[in-house]
Each structure stands twice: as structure tokens, then as C-alpha cells.
Amino acid sequence: MKAIRRMLAACLLVAGASAQAAFPERPITLVVPYAPGGSADALARVVAVRVGMKLGTSVIVDNRPGASGTIGAGFAAKAAPDGYTVLYDATPYSINPHLFARMPYAATALQPLALVALAPNIVIVRADSPLKSIKDLADKAKAEPGKDQLRVGR
Incomplete structure (x- = not known):
């Protein structure tokens, strides 16, 4: 409201x-x-x-x-x-x-008015994945820099 x-x-x-x-x-x-x-x-x-x-x-x-x-x-x-x-x-x-390298408008062209809603987001992995937490995902990304950690179909 x-x-x-x-x-x-x-x-x-x-x-x-x-x-x-x-x-x-x-x-x-x-x-x-x-x-x-x-x-x-x-x-x-x-x-x-x-x-x-x-x-x-x-x-x-x-x-x-x-x-x-x-x-x-x-x-x-x-x-x-x-x-x-x-x-x-x-x-x-x-x-x-x-x-994006170029935007179709200036960053200052719009002004926020109100927060309307908060929507949760989730990260999901297969049940047999070795990743059990966001920390696990971050640790894997740090251990393998530059490797696509979120690729589908592995």
C-alpha cells in the first residue's frame, strides 16, 4: 500500500x-x-x-x-x-x-519512485550434485576461475 x-x-x-x-x-x-x-x-x-x-x-x-x-x-x-x-x-x-556496453537511455534518465514487491529467487541443483550450498558454488567458482559453473546438461 x-x-x-x-x-x-x-x-x-x-x-x-x-x-x-x-x-x-x-x-x-x-x-x-x-x-x-x-x-x-x-x-x-x-x-x-x-x-x-x-x-x-x-x-x-x-x-x-x-x-x-x-x-x-x-x-x-x-x-x-x-x-x-x-x-x-x-x-x-x-x-x-x-x-551492456551501450544502453538506449542514460543511467540518470529515470528516478525510482517506490518498492512494489520483493520476490525471492532460488538456486537449484540436481539432488546428486556435490554442491549443497551457495558457499559450495562460490568455492567451486574460485577454485576453477573462468570455467562456466552454471552450464546446463553436465
Whole structure:
């Protein structure tokens, strides 16, 4: 609930900076840089409904998947800074600048508004693997630098 309030406040502040008409006067676009059907998309749709109800307008979920989220993030970064285009992103947003030599937007082009959810991640190995912990995996990686530790089908 706090995340939704922060998102609303940020949209209102951005819109108020250019205050010509009452915000919102048209639908808001919530860009999701992932394919429909996943957890980010599902959570974004819940946020869109709640924000739309609070603001009395439609919040349209616009899925723009590809390139580990950079296509959607680039679209949002290039949108007018008027509060009508908001990006719903996840961990890749913070990782991508370290993975890609060139990004389709400047690192400072977007500003975080709210933490919406925390999602656990897990690492799984075969039951007969000698790796029984993350420490085991880290130790193996240190013992064999440069070797692909996560290759499938070994």
C-alpha cells in the first residue's frame, strides 16, 4: 500500500510541476518491460488497477519486452516527463548497465519512485550434485576461475 501511495504522490508531483490542468486528465501508461503473463506483469496489473481507482483514471499496462528490460525502459526514459508514463521494472534495471556496453537511455534518465514487491529467487541443483550450498558454488567458482559453473546438461 505504501508503494502505491508513493507512486501516486510522485505522479502528482511530476504533473504539478507543469500544472496546466488537473492531473490526471488522460490515462496513465504503466510500461512493463517484460512479456505478459509473468510475475512482473501480474503485479503491474494489480498496481495499475489500484492506482487507477485512486486517481479516477485508467492506467494502461503496456508490455514492451526484450533485451532484459532495456526496450521498455528506453521507451519510458524517452517519454515526456509529465507523470503519464511510468516504468514498472525489476532487478535487471540495476544490473543492465553492467551487462551492456551501450544502453538506449542514460543511467540518470529515470528516478525510482517506490518498492512494489520483493520476490525471492532460488538456486537449484540436481539432488546428486556435490554442491549443497551457495558457499559450495562460490568455492567451486574460485577454485576453477573462468570455467562456466552454471552450464546446463553436465
